[in-house]
Amino acid sequence: SQQGEEDPQALSIQEGENATMNCSYKTSINNLQWYRQNSGRGLVHLILIRSNEREKHSGRLRVTLDTSKKSSSLLITASRAADTASYFCATDPDGGTSYGKLTFGQGTILTVHP
Amino acid sequence: KAGVTQTPRYLIKTRGQQVTLSCSPISGHRSVSWYQQTPGQGLQFLFEYFSETQRNKGNFPGRFSGRQFSNSRSEMNVSTLELGDSALYLCASSFRVGQGYEQYFGPGTRLTVT
Numbered sequence: 001s002q003q004g005e006e007d008p009q010a011l012s013i014q015e016g017e018n019a020t021m022n023c024s025y026k027t028s029i030n031n032l033q034w035y036r037q038n039s040g041r042g043l044v045h046l047i048l049i050r051s052n053e054r055e056k057h058s059g060r061l062r063v064t065l066d067t068s069k070k071s072s073s074l075l076i077t078a079s080r081a082a083d084t085a086s087y088f089c090a091t092d093p094d095g096g097t098s099y100g101k102l103t104f105g106q107g108t109i110l111t112v113h114p
Numbered sequence: 115k116a117g118v119t120q121t122p123r124y125l126i127k128t129r130g131q132q133v134t135l136s137c138s139p140i141s142g143h144r145s146v147s148w149y150q151q152t153p154g155q156g157l158q159f160l161f162e163y164f165s166e167t168q169r170n171k172g173n174f175p176g177r178f179s180g181r182q183f184s185n186s187r188s189e190m191n192v193s194t195l196e197l198g199d200s201a202l203y204l205c206a207s208s209f210r211v212g213q214g215y216e217q218y219f220g221p222g223t224r225l226t227v228t
Contacts (some may be wrong), residue, residue: 090217099164100163
């Protein structure tokens with residue numbers, strides 16, 4: 001079963017608008033990562049946020065993490081048609097025995113209309 | 115640095131056959147993880163290798179196996195293929211971040227079983 005749940009499942013916006021995706025998870029974690037996937041291709045690593053961080057920025061991306069609520073959000077500002085993709089959050093559970101295993105949510109499908 | 119490479123990119127096999135997929139991690143990364151992605155089950159962890167040892171395994175039947183070589187390159191093998199094994203197989207190369215891992219994915223191998 002998937003640890004993470006993304007919300008919404010699908011998001012449709014116009015170019016220039018902001019897109020916000022949310023992720024919830026169940027167990028305590030070491031890190032949370034966000035990935036992008038275009039049309040059944042490989043996953044592109046976007047950003048990693050550690051469990052002791054609350055916010056992180058990378059270009060047009062802003063990620064927040066609330067470990068008390070076990071949730072994270074990914075904000076893409078000034079979206080472009082090229083941002084159209086599926087976005088996944090992935091967590092590695094705390095405890096030191098996960099050894100290279102990430103648990104993924106089902107993803108949010110983002111469509112940006114030109 | 116070169117990214118994660120996977121070969122072949124596409125593969126068509128018949129039920130009952132076996133298949134071997136290959137993954138070369140990012141130079142210097144010693145951990146390699148494998149995932150299966152299907153529309154119904156999403157991204158599921160298969161196994162992880164570090165220094166030629168399997169350290170973690172997902173909930174897949176014994177038909178799925180893997181190995182890692184001394185240069186960190188990894189292979190996974192699926193024997194007695196079933197139609198349900200049709201999927202995108204993703205390899206990820208990891209390095210430690212705190213107690214967790216940051217993972218970078220290859221482009222995947224699209225396996226179709228007929």
